[in-house]
Amino acid sequence: MKITSDIKYIGVNDHRIDLFEGQYVVPNGMAYNSYMILDERIAVMDTVDASFTHEWLDNLQNALGGRKPDYLIVQHMEPDHSANIANFVRAYPNAKIVSSGKAFAMMKQFFGTDFEDKQIVVKEGDTLSLGKHTLNFVGAPMVHWPEVIVTYDAYDKVLFSADGFGKFGALDVEEDWACEARRYYIGIVGKYGAQVQALLKKASALDIEIICPLHGPVLTENLGYYIGLYNTWSSYQPESEGIVIAYTSVYGNTKKAVIMLEEKLRSMGCPKVAIHDLARCDMAEAVEDAFRYDKLVLATTTYNAEIFPFMREFINHLTERGFSNRTVAFIENGSWAPMAYKVMKGMLEKSKNLTYLENNVKIMSALNEESTAQLENMAKELCKDYLARRDETANKNDLSALFNLGYGLYVVTSNDGKRDNGLIVNTVTQVTNSPNRIAVAICKENYSHHVINQTGKMNINCLTVDAPFKVFEAFGFRSGRNVDKFENCQPLRSDNGLVFLPRYINSFMSLNVESYVDLDTHGLFICSISEARVVSDRESMTYAYYHENVKPKPETKGKVGYVCKICGYIHEGEIDESIVCPLCKHGYADFEKIV
Numbered sequence: 001m002k003i004t005s006d007i008k009y010i011g012v013n014d015h016r017i018d019l020f021e022g023q024y025v026v027p028n029g030m031a032y033n034s035y036m037i038l039d040e041r042i043a044v045m046d047t048v049d050a051s052f053t054h055e056w057l058d059n060l061q062n063a064l065g066g067r068k069p070d071y072l073i074v075q076h077m078e079p080d081h082s083a084n085i086a087n088f089v090r091a092y093p094n095a096k097i098v099s100s101g102k103a104f105a106m107m108k109q110f111f112g113t114d115f116e117d118k119q120i121v122v123k124e125g126d127t128l129s130l131g132k133h134t135l136n137f138v139g140a141p142m143v144h145w146p147e148v149i150v151t152y153d154a155y156d157k158v159l160f161s162a163d164g165f166g167k168f169g170a171l172d173v174e175e176d177w178a179c180e181a182r183r184y185y186i187g188i189v190g191k192y193g194a195q196v197q198a199l200l201k202k203a204s205a206l207d208i209e210i211i212c213p214l215h216g217p218v219l220t221e222n223l224g225y226y227i228g229l230y231n232t233w234s235s236y237q238p239e240s241e242g243i244v245i246a247y248t249s250v251y252g253n254t255k256k257a258v259i260m261l262e263e264k265l266r267s268m269g270c271p272k273v274a275i276h277d278l279a280r281c282d283m284a285e286a287v288e289d290a291f292r293y294d295k296l297v298l299a300t301t302t303y304n305a306e307i308f309p310f311m312r313e314f315i316n317h318l319t320e321r322g323f324s325n326r327t328v329a330f331i332e333n334g335s336w337a338p339m340a341y342k343v344m345k346g347m348l349e350k351s352k353n354l355t356y357l358e359n360n361v362k363i364m365s366a367l368n369e370e371s372t373a374q375l376e377n378m379a380k381e382l383c384k385d386y387l388a389r390r391d392e393t394a395n396k397n398d399l400s401a402l403f404n405l406g407y408g409l410y411v412v413t414s415n416d417g418k419r420d421n422g423l424i425v426n427t428v429t430q431v432t433n434s435p436n437r438i439a440v441a442i443c444k445e446n447y448s449h450h451v452i453n454q455t456g457k458m459n460i461n462c463l464t465v466d467a468p469f470k471v472f473e474a475f476g477f478r479s480g481r482n483v484d485k486f487e488n489c490q491p492l493r494s495d496n497g498l499v500f501l502p503r504y505i506n507s508f509m510s511l512n513v514e515s516y517v518d519l520d521t522h523g524l525f526i527c528s529i530s531e532a533r534v535v536s537d538r539e540s541m542t543y544a545y546y547h548e549n550v551k552p553k554p555e556t557k558g559k560v561g562y563v564c565k566i567c568g569y570i571h572e573g574e575i576d577e578s579i580v581c582p583l584c585k586h587g588y589a590d591f592e593k594i595v
Contacts, residue, residue: 040131166215238294242272421480
């Protein structure tokens with residue numbers, strides 16, 4: 001398979017394997033990818049599993065066309081990629097091996113030799129010229145072994161990504177990428193989100209057109225989609241809205257409660273309910289869903305003054321992979337001394353940023369009137385945000401939404417008559433309560449100021465602490481005049497026809513502009529409220545929380561100048577009071593000197 005005019009695929013498909021790494025079911029097999037770069041000098045990128053030695057050597061020989069390889073690049077030492085290093089050396093004794101120092105130490109462990117006479121040890125920032133192709137080596141420790149490097153070919157703009165962006169499944173089987181890539185990532189790489197984030201940051205500085213992983217297909221189109229999913233997974237943010245119910249049931253009574261809860265959730269508008277019987281399902285699929293969706297219900301019996309073993313195993317899978325940033329609820333069953341709630345919650349103590357439901361369920365042997373009512377209350381709390389979005393079930397005059405205003409961060413949405421727009425603001429204040437009046441300050445340079453001045457209406461979306469930085473990038477650093485900020489988004493609309501955000505808010509208010517105050521650089525819109533909805537009980541995002549926990553720390557080392565406190569933009573050199581940040585449009589007061 002030709003990837004570019006100079007890069008060929010020489011990997012293999014494995015349909016004999018049933019369990020990858022001895023635990024992951026792979027009904028469509030696996031691909032062990034290897035590549036060759038043909039130039040003045042020839043580089044082979046990784047080998048394959050020991051079961052396919054001769055097939056791989058045949059592929060290699062055929063692709064060489066009578067030439068000899070100069071280098072074997074070893075990016076990762078797991079045996080499914082490195083097993084044939086010694087066989088390669090025997091076949092091509094004049095070739096050099098290029099890898100990290102830690103990888104050569106592992107070769108000594110696997111093969112009894114570190115190939116000292118053939119070593120080229122590379123580290124972060126090193127390069128290797130093949131002719132017109134220059135390989136740039138990037139350290140990727142703990143993605144997901146400590147010796148890993150990835151390789152960027154600057155000529156063809158190809159990233160050889162080691163196990164990154166891999167998936168289960170052979171290449172001769174058509175299947176959805178995201179499903180098996182998600183299961184692969186969460187199961188195998190998921191513990192190392194911080195290290196993946198570090199690698200993504202390095203990759204963002206490269207001009208990448210093709211990604212060549214060690215498992216799964218070569219990625220050539222819509223790379224932003226794949227990189228975006230990896231960013232979501234490695235930052236432990238939910239990918240989709242939905243509720244996962246993971247349960248065990250000995251005599252069927254806990255299962256009856258789960259089925260009843262499922263029916264209630266669906267009737268209340270839950271977009272997705274995924275149920276897993278942990279004693280019978282593929283555990284990896286259940287773990288995948290727990291990381292995919294934003295809410296999780298754990299339902300199990302008290303068992304030997306503990307919890308049922310499959311539930312314990314499931315929670316261990318979650319916590320060892322960094323489970324966080326989710327809403328969690330509990331259903332416990334016990335006939336004389338229920339302990340399941342206490343044990344499950346205790347096991348989750350090491351997880352970060354979990355929101356626990358107030359309405360949990362206790363079943364004493366079997367459902368009764370009391371526990372059935374608890375299920376109803378659980379369903380209502382889990383679906384509060386879904387109910388608030390639907391016109392037929394929303395309370396559109398819930399002025400407790402005003403309590404979510406403060407020195408926080410908000411997305412103001414508007415519409416210019418052609419498309420929806422949104423921007424980040426940090427100045428929204430209730431100025432009177434009889435009648436209720438809201439003041440919103442917007443920089444005049446923002447396109448939204450112009451739109452709202454013309455239309456006289458806007459929506460204020462109160463952001464919550466689980467809002468990731470991508471929300472601020474989407475609405476804060478681009479102009480709605482030039483880009484569609486709601487592209488590829490299915491909008492939800494309030495009664496005034498404007499968009500409100502489906503996620504990361506606890507309330508929104510629809511405002512009508514009653515008067516306007518010119519504040520030189522900003523305009524102050526004094527507004528009445530036409531609609532107010534409370535969507536969730538999540539804590540509001542404050543300005544301080546954003547700076548401390550959400551905004552990436554700018555790379556200021558070695559630079560002289562000023563940094564924007566809002567978005568991290570660095571202005572090298574001196575500034576004066578006329579400066580406006582080119583990214584977030586904030587002025588002089590929001591710049592601080594780099595020290």
